[in-house]
Amino acid sequence: MQLITDEILTQVITPRLPETHKGNYGRVLVIGGSKLYGGAGILSASAALLTGAGLITLASDTVNRNALHARYPEIMFLDWTDLTTLSSLIKQANVIVIGPGLGLDTDAQKLLQLTLTTVNAQQTLIIDGSALTLLATGDFKTNCPAQLVLTPHQEEWHRLSGLKISEQNPIANQTALATKFPKQTILVLKQHRTEIYSHQDIFQNTSGTAAMATGGMGDTLTGIIAALIAQFKDPLPATLAAVYLHGLAGQLVGATHYVALPSTLIERLPELMVQYSQKHSK
Numbered sequence: 001m002q003l004i005t006d007e008i009l010t011q012v013i014t015p016r017l018p019e020t021h022k023g024n025y026g027r028v029l030v031i032g033g034s035k036l037y038g039g040a041g042i043l044s045a046s047a048a049l050l051t052g053a054g055l056i057t058l059a060s061d062t063v064n065r066n067a068l069h070a071r072y073p074e075i076m077f078l079d080w081t082d083l084t085t086l087s088s089l090i091k092q093a094n095v096i097v098i099g100p101g102l103g104l105d106t107d108a109q110k111l112l113q114l115t116l117t118t119v120n121a122q123q124t125l126i127i128d129g130s131a132l133t134l135l136a137t138g139d140f141k142t143n144c145p146a147q148l149v150l151t152p153h154q155e156e157w158h159r160l161s162g163l164k165i166s167e168q169n170p171i172a173n174q175t176a177l178a179t180k181f182p183k184q185t186i187l188v189l190k191q192h193r194t195e196i197y198s199h200q201d202i203f204q205n206t207s208g209t210a211a212m213a214t215g216g217m218g219d220t221l222t223g224i225i226a227a228l229i230a231q232f233k234d235p236l237p238a239t240l241a242a243v244y245l246h247g248l249a250g251q252l253v254g255a256t257h258y259v260a261l262p263s264t265l266i267e268r269l270p271e272l273m274v275q276y277s278q279k280h281s282k
């Protein structure tokens with residue numbers, strides 16, 4: 001198991017080149033945020049914005065539109081019942097996140113089905129939260145051609161892999177990943193010290209704090225992963241950097257706050273990114 005340290009940030013986060021525009025920093029589409037869990041979609045999309053993705057759209061229940069725009073008008077919004085527009089936005093995106101606060105009802109199932117059947121091999125699909133639970137219990141294809149990044153907590157991984165939490169160990173986890181998911185899949189198994197699995201390698205995060213143990217923290221991680229993949233392309237190093245950066249921002253907030261609110265954590269991301277981009281080494 002390889003330990004992830006802040007070296008991954010200096011490797012992955014490069015300074016921006018002067019002659020660039022928003023289109024060079026990637027299009028991220030977040031599909032999430034039901035009536036009950038609106039905050040989850042907003043946190044994911046907001047995290048992608050503050051991690052530097054060029055263009056971000058949140059497809060969500062319409063009750064969430066005003067709350068999103070009161071916070072970040074930079075993010076575009078689509079009513080997720082408009083499946084025709086959603087389908088074309090899925091095709092245009094570089095990275096799609098599905099699941100934070102999606103819910104488990106039949107509309108959520110249709111959105112997951114549409115996404116899995118629309119994405120192509122040039123895109124990254126990050127599957128989190130309710131979409132993982134749906135994937136575990138329903139009849140969905142998991143052999144979709146996109147680069148997959150799965151971000152379960154241990155109970156979501158139990159549902160997906162069949163491994164009880166007490167049975168989850170590196171060998172069992174990597175075997176389950178290899179048997180059940182396409183070879184390009186990355187597994188981010190979230191916990192106190194999050195583990196990241198590819199079919200070849202296993203990594204463990206060294207950043208983070210118990211101040212991060214609060215609702216919405218995983219939703220936030222999805223946006224950070226999406227934005228780093230959208231900007232820096234190579235999905236495995238970008239995912240490792242995202243997990244480390246999330247924990248580091250949590251530690252910064254946690255140093256002075258008993259609980260690190262996800263909405264506070266994301267505001268620390270732009271300063272951390274500029275700091276590490278200046279140290280960039282390749």
Ligand SMILES: NC(=O)C1=CN([C@@H]2O[C@H](COP(=O)(O)OP(=O)(O)OC[C@H]3O[C@@H](n4cnc5c(N)ncnc54)[C@H](OP(=O)(O)O)[C@@H]3O)[C@@H](O)[C@H]2O)[C@@H](O)CC1
Nearest residue numbers: 037038039040099100101102103129130153154155215216
């Ligand atoms: N503001 C919002 O809109 C928010 C919206 N959210 C959205 O809600 C949806 C449901 O997601 P969910 O994670 O809350 O519920 P679920 O899938 O039932 O899992 C919980 C079960 O798993 C167990 N468990 C075991 N190990 C664990 C671990 N390491 N980490 C965490 N749990 C662990 C845990 O055990 P227990 O707490 O009983 O010890 C419990 O039995 C999803 O779409 C999400 O995006 C949330 O993000 C909150 C903020």
Ligand SMILES: Nc1ncnc2c1ncn2[C@@H]1O[C@H](COP(=O)(O)OP(=O)(O)O)[C@@H](O)[C@H]1O
Nearest residue numbers: 153190191192208209210213215216217218219
């Ligand atoms: N004690 C802890 N130490 C470090 N990180 C933690 C701790 N507790 C939770 N986290 C992090 O918070 C996130 C929780 O994700 P998740 O359970 O999906 O939250 P939610 O669905 O509420 O957004 C993960 O990234 C996890 O690593």
Ligand SMILES: [Mg+2]
Nearest residue numbers: 129153218219
């Ligand atoms: Mg979650």
